[in-house]
Amino acid sequence: MELRLIGGLILQLEQLYRDMEAAYDTVAGQLDHSCDGCPDNCCDSYFLHHTYIEWAYLWHGVEALPDARRRQILERAARYQEDSSLLIGNGRRPKLMCPLNDDGRCTMYKHRLMVCRTHGVPASMIRPDGKKLSFPGCFRCQELVESRGLAAAEFPVMERTGLLRRLVILEHEFLEGRRHLAPKVRRTIASMLVEGPPRLAHCSDPRPEG
Ligand code: SF4
Ligand code: SF4
Numbered sequence: 001m002e003l004r005l006i007g008g009l010i011l012q013l014e015q016l017y018r019d020m021e022a023a024y025d026t027v028a029g030q031l032d033h034s035c036d037g038c039p040d041n042c043c044d045s046y047f048l049h050h051t052y053i054e055w056a057y058l059w060h061g062v063e064a065l066p067d068a069r070r071r072q073i074l075e076r077a078a079r080y081q082e083d084s085s086l087l088i089g090n091g092r093r094p095k096l097m098c099p100l101n102d103d104g105r106c107t108m109y110k111h112r113l114m115v116c117r118t119h120g121v122p123a124s125m126i127r128p129d130g131k132k133l134s135f136p137g138c139f140r141c142q143e144l145v146e147s148r149g150l151a152a153a154e155f156p157v158m159e160r161t162g163l164l165r166r167l168v169i170l171e172h173e174f175l176e177g178r179r180h181l182a183p184k185v186r187r188t189i190a191s192m193l194v195e196g197p198p199r200l201a202h203c204s205d206p207r208p209e210g
Contacts, residue, residue: 061111
């Protein structure tokens with residue numbers, strides 16, 4: 001059975017995404033950091049995503065697309081899957097453009113996932129076990145920080161802890177208390193597309209995806 005996102009959860013997830021965006025923009029603004037003119041494009045990075053609720057919200061967007069566009073994206077996703085499996089099989093980390101990206105631009109911007117929304121600026125978070133993690137930001141942001149001669153304690157960081165906690169709460173609600181039964185999600189966007197919307201079977205299958 002398909003796991004369906006209902007209205008209230010959609011609104012809460014969209015609010016959380018807006019808050020992520022605001023937190024990101026604040027730090028990016030303080031650093032004068034932007035992706036404009038960047039010679040790289042992070043959308044070809046091998047990112048893994050971790051929640052069923054975001055997977056479902058992605059599909060919420062995909063299902064609203066015209067049929068031809070949806071087919072095109074799913075074909076690209078299938079190619080991505082094949083190519084990335086080959087590369088991983090050869091011991092290489094894939095660097096392949098996300099199937100949702102057209103000419104360098106995200107075509108599902110409203111539905112992009114948390115990892116896409118937080119990558120770029122320096123960030124920190126405290127894990128549930130109390131360990132503090134720090135992320136330096138993308139290469140371009142690191143160059144910016146270095147060029148300013150800022151020490152670690154001086155530059156602004158995006159605090160992710162509260163945002164992630166909210167996402168975990170929404171994930172719990174979405175899975176209706178079955179989170180402990182569900183295999184951990186470790187999927188690329190292509191894999192989420194090829195697999196289809198998340199299903200109840202994913203939550204009773206004890207084998208996590210490798
Ligand atoms: S996040 Fe950084 S590396 Fe990625 S596109 Fe933006 S500026 Fe470039
Ligand atoms: S979902 Fe959008 S922002 Fe995220 S990797 Fe794909 S194209 Fe880029």
